[in-house]
Amino acid sequence: MNDAPQSDALHALLDLLDLEPIEQDIFRGRSRASVVPRVFGGQVAAQALVAAGRTVPADRPPHSLHAYFLRPGDPGAPIVYTVDRIRDGRSFTTRRVVAVQHGKPIFHLTASFHAYEEAALEHQEPMPAAPDPLTLPTQAEMLPRYADRFREPDMVQRLLEARDAVDLRYVEEPPFGSAGTARAPRSQVWFRTDGKLDGPKDLPLLHICLVTYVSDMTLLDSVLLAHGRGGWAVGDVVGASLDHAMWFHRPLRADEWLLYDQESPTAGGGRGLGTGRIFTADGRLAVSVVQEGVVRVPRED
Numbered sequence: 414m415n416d417a418p419q420s421d422a423l424h425a426l427l428d429l430l431d432l433e434p435i436e437q438d439i440f441r442g443r444s445r446a447s448v449v450p451r452v453f454g455g456q457v458a459a460q461a462l463v464a465a466g467r468t469v470p471a472d473r474p475p476h477s478l479h480a481y482f483l484r485p486g487d488p489g490a491p492i493v494y495t496v497d498r499i500r501d502g503r504s505f506t507t508r509r510v511v512a513v514q515h516g517k518p519i520f521h522l523t524a525s526f527h528a529y530e531e532a533a534l535e536h537q538e539p540m541p542a543a544p545d546p547l548t549l550p551t552q553a554e555m556l557p558r559y560a561d562r563f564r565e566p567d568m569v570q571r572l573l574e575a576r577d578a579v580d581l582r583y584v585e586e587p588p589f590g591s592a593g594t595a596r597a598p599r600s601q602v603w604f605r606t607d608g609k610l611d612g613p614k615d616l617p618l619l620h621i622c623l624v625t626y627v628s629d630m631t632l633l634d635s636v637l638l639a640h641g642r643g644g645w646a647v648g649d650v651v652g653a654s655l656d657h658a659m660w661f662h663r664p665l666r667a668d669e670w671l672l673y674d675q676e677s678p679t680a681g682g683g684r685g686l687g688t689g690r691i692f693t694a695d696g697r698l699a700v701s702v703v704q705e706g707v708v709r710v711p712r713e714d
Contacts, residue, residue: 419608422577452486455629464494465508480522537698546603549582598639598677623667635677636685665699
């Protein structure tokens with residue numbers, strides 16, 4: 414159980430997800446530092462889901478989302494989220510959200526909400542084997558080992574700052590640690606928030622939004638592993654998220670350990686596909702994730 418107090422970084426992330434209402438079904442959000450000079454995709458996805466959830470009863474959490482990244486976000490400008498109430502049904506609620514900056518849409522999300530039901534029919538794939546997360550190095554312990562491999566000298570610090578609200582631990586060597594050696598396109602990370610969620614913010618919607626935030630951090634890494642590429646901060650690979658889909662199967666807590674099992678079934682045509690399954694520590698399949706992204710290597714003239 415995670416009994417640690419919330420870190421300052423987690424407080425800052427929770428504030429980031431606490432959108433400002435500026436009109437009915439219209440919200441405004443801020444951005445935080447990212448590894449690249451654009452808004453982190455997981456942030457805009459999580460904020461859009463917060464905006465959608467603000468218009469839905471609290472006892473009806475999201476069960477799926479489908480999103481497209483349309484333009485790079487400007488981290489120095491606010492993001493306006495407009496929610497369209499598509500449907501309010503007896504069992505399901507549907508919302509559409511458009512995120513706008515500088516008068517242009519940068520992100521589009523459709524989310525569906527459904528009160529969790531006890532079902533007579535239920536099955537799941539078994540949880541894959543993985544070591545205890547507490548036996549694995551933290552980001553602060555691991556990243557400095559690879560400082561000489563990054564293109565930019567401050568990349569270790571930038572990665573630590575971008576992920577400081579999350580305790581994220583790689584099961585195997587990350588892509589930037591295995592550059593030049595191709596291996597199976599599969600990776601695993603354990604993650605949880607850096608501190609426990611409690612009080613009035615301990616809501617199912619917030620836990621799901623935090624998992625959405627983290628889901629974009631490592632999913633396309635598995636594409637690079639198949640080709641021995643070192644990652645987005647190492648070597649010559651250019652990448653960006655194109656679309657993102659998630660299905661929330663069972664209740665979860667973002668402040669308890671979750672295993673993110675990821676793989677890439679295919680890459681080609683300048684795009685790579687990543688799929689992921691997120692399991693609770695006791696073996697329940699909680700989330701399925703699919704994302705396609707741009708994966709390019711500049712051609713030599």
